[in-house]
Every structure is written in C-alpha cells, then in structure tokens.
Amino acid sequence: MHHSIEIEHLSFAYPDGHPALRDVTLRIAPCEKAALVGPNGAGKSTLMLHLNGILSGKGVIRVSGMELNPQNLGRVRSQVGLVFQSPDDQLFSPTVFDDVAFGPLYQGCPPDEVRARVDEALAAVHMSEYARRVSHHLSVGEKKRIAIATVLSMKPELLVLDEPTAGLDPRARRSLIRLLDELPLTMLVSTHDMLLVRELFPRTIIMDEGSIVADGPTAELMSNTALLEAHGLEMP
Ligand SMILES: Nc1ncnc2c1ncn2[C@@H]1O[C@H](COP(=O)(O)OP(=O)(O)OP(=O)(O)O)[C@@H](O)[C@H]1O
Ligand SMILES: [Mg+2]
Structure with a gap:
C-alpha cells in the first residue's frame, strides 16, 4: 500500500542561499491527520509549497505513490488541495464563484x-x-474560508493547509474544525493554534530551522514541556 505523502531527504535553499529545508524525511499514511508546528521561519510553508511542485528542492516527493516530477505535475496538483498561508495568493478571479469554480473547470468538469x-x-x-461577491474585497477571515473552498471544490485526496x-x-474556527474532523482525507496542517492541534490531530510533527526535530503522537509531544520550550512552542 502507498503512503499518501512520502518525502525523502528533501533539502531546499531559497535563491538568496538561505537553507530553508534540511534533509526532511516524512511519510503520511492515507487518511492520517498530522499537524505541522514550529516557530516562525521553521520551514513549514516552504515544505508545503513543495507538495504540489510550486517549489522544488533536492530529494524525492511522492503523492499517492506517484513521484512528483514535471511529467505528472498536473495529476499531482489535482490530488493535493493546498491552501496557502496568505489567501491573497489563492484568490485571483473577479468573483468568489469564479475562484471556487477554477479548479473543477481546470479539471474539465461539465458546467452542472x-x-x-x-x-x-x-x-x-x-x-x-x-x-x-468580489473576492479581493472580502475580509481576511472571509478570504481564508473562500481559499479553503477553492481546494474543496477540486475534491482532492489530500489537504495541505497552511495556518487554516x-x-x-x-x-x-469552530466550524472549520468540525469540517476538517469530518472530512475523511489525508491532512497535513501547519498551525500555531496548539488547541487545534490537540483537538484534531493524533500526530504532530515539529519543525525547527528547516529540520524535523520531533514526530509522534500529539499527546506525548504535548506533555513534553522541555521539548516544546526548546522549539518555541507552548500549550496555552
Ligand atoms: N522567498 C524567500 N526568499 C528567501 N528566504 C525565504 C523566502 N521565503 C521564506 N524564506 C525563509 O525561509 C525560512 C522558512 O520560511 P517559511 O515561510 O517556510 O517558515 P514557516 O515555518 O512557514 O514560518 P511561519 O510560522 O512564520 O509561517 C525563513 O527563514 C524565511 O525567512
Ligand atoms: Mg508559514
């Protein structure tokens, strides 16, 4: 059986030379829900942008067993619903309808x-x-919700959400938690919302300075105050 996401020895530096990912190896099983936490600048968003090929570093990424490469980028993208940290990066159509329709239209769905x-x-x-409504006139929270709708409409097999x-x-927030809880999809979700982590994610991955520094059952990691403190995290 394939993992939903497999990342092997992924390293990446931005053009200015800043190393943002250092030898990241990670596997996520089908329908597993994992939280990705860590301080600002840890590399969470950078890692997520690799999962549909927006960024591409050194290493191997497989999505549902399919290697991510230029030949199957389109197929991988239709499986990975990636919600960016900033909704302004996601919404570009004149109306909300057009933004949410973009994915299914691109996938070739008939109008109905x-x-x-x-x-x-x-x-x-x-x-x-x-x-x-006009997407770019919405409030931040409204935009965030529409950004999530733009990937749900694609019916992806996995959801990658950057600070949803x-x-x-x-x-x-409560209705989003309920929605994520009910969706039987693989999820990798980056967040600073530790209560969300505890409530929704059986597994937590901690990143710091471009590396995965801990990966295990959420309850176990959350009770390790020294570990949390060492990586700038705390339970509220
Ligand atoms: N376009 C860029 N060019 C150069 N460096 C970048 C770029 N984008 C991000 N970085 C750097 O890469 C590192 C990782 O950034 P990233 O955005 O992945 O962190 P993050 O864990 O998502 O942080 P946050 O919690 O603030 O969202 C940071 O040191 C950041 O300054
Ligand atoms: Mg980020």
Missing part, C-alpha cells in the same frame, strides 16, 4: 458539475451567500 461543486464547497465553509485558522473568528 462545476456549479454543484461550488455550491457544496461554499456550503462547507458557510459562505453560500458570497458566490457573487489564522484570522478566523471563534465561530468560523
């Missing part, structure tokens, strides 16, 4: 199916009323 997927994705993030709860009000 596109409409149905947009309705379903907007309902999932409680934004059904927003279809005709940042900027959400308590009600939106």
Whole structure:
C-alpha cells in the first residue's frame, strides 16, 4: 500500500542561499491527520509549497505513490488541495464563484458539475451567500474560508493547509474544525493554534530551522514541556 505523502531527504535553499529545508524525511499514511508546528521561519510553508511542485528542492516527493516530477505535475496538483498561508495568493478571479469554480473547470468538469461543486464547497465553509461577491474585497477571515473552498471544490485526496485558522473568528474556527474532523482525507496542517492541534490531530510533527526535530503522537509531544520550550512552542 502507498503512503499518501512520502518525502525523502528533501533539502531546499531559497535563491538568496538561505537553507530553508534540511534533509526532511516524512511519510503520511492515507487518511492520517498530522499537524505541522514550529516557530516562525521553521520551514513549514516552504515544505508545503513543495507538495504540489510550486517549489522544488533536492530529494524525492511522492503523492499517492506517484513521484512528483514535471511529467505528472498536473495529476499531482489535482490530488493535493493546498491552501496557502496568505489567501491573497489563492484568490485571483473577479468573483468568489469564479475562484471556487477554477479548479473543477481546470479539471474539465461539465458546467452542472462545476456549479454543484461550488455550491457544496461554499456550503462547507458557510459562505453560500458570497458566490457573487468580489473576492479581493472580502475580509481576511472571509478570504481564508473562500481559499479553503477553492481546494474543496477540486475534491482532492489530500489537504495541505497552511495556518487554516489564522484570522478566523471563534465561530468560523469552530466550524472549520468540525469540517476538517469530518472530512475523511489525508491532512497535513501547519498551525500555531496548539488547541487545534490537540483537538484534531493524533500526530504532530515539529519543525525547527528547516529540520524535523520531533514526530509522534500529539499527546506525548504535548506533555513534553522541555521539548516544546526548546522549539518555541507552548500549550496555552
Ligand atoms: N522567498 C524567500 N526568499 C528567501 N528566504 C525565504 C523566502 N521565503 C521564506 N524564506 C525563509 O525561509 C525560512 C522558512 O520560511 P517559511 O515561510 O517556510 O517558515 P514557516 O515555518 O512557514 O514560518 P511561519 O510560522 O512564520 O509561517 C525563513 O527563514 C524565511 O525567512
Ligand atoms: Mg508559514
């Protein structure tokens, strides 16, 4: 059986020479839900941007057993729903509808199916009323929810979410947690929201300075105060 995500010895430096990932090896099983935590600048976003080929470092990445390379980039991208840290990087169409429809249209879905997927994705993030709104005029939290809808509409096999709860009000955060809890998908989610980690993710991966420094059951890692402290983390 394939892992959902396999990363082997991945290293990456930005063009200015800053090494952002150092020999990262990580496997995530189908339907596993893992949190990715660590201080600012640890390399979490950099790692996530590798999972659909936006960045490409040295090492091997496989998604559902398929190696990520220029030949199958399209297939990998339709399986990986990546939500960027900043929703402004995700939303570029005139209306919310167009943004959420973009993925399914790109996948070649017929118009009825596109409409149905947009309705379903907007309902999932409680934004059904927003279809005709202008994406770039929305509030930060609203944009975040639409950004999540843009990947749900693609019906991906795995979700890679970069700080999904940042900027959400308590009600939106709660409904997102419920949604993620109910979705039977593989998830890798970066966050500074340690209560979210404890509530939703059986497994936690800690990154610091471009390396994975701990990886194990959330309950175990959370009770290790010395470990958390060493990497700038704390339970609220
Ligand atoms: N475009 C870039 N050019 C050069 N360095 C970059 C670039 N983007 C990120 N970095 C650097 O790479 C390192 C990892 O950044 P990254 O954004 O992956 O961290 P992060 O763990 O996501 O942090 P945060 O919690 O703040 O989101 C940081 O030191 C950052 O300054
Ligand atoms: Mg980040």
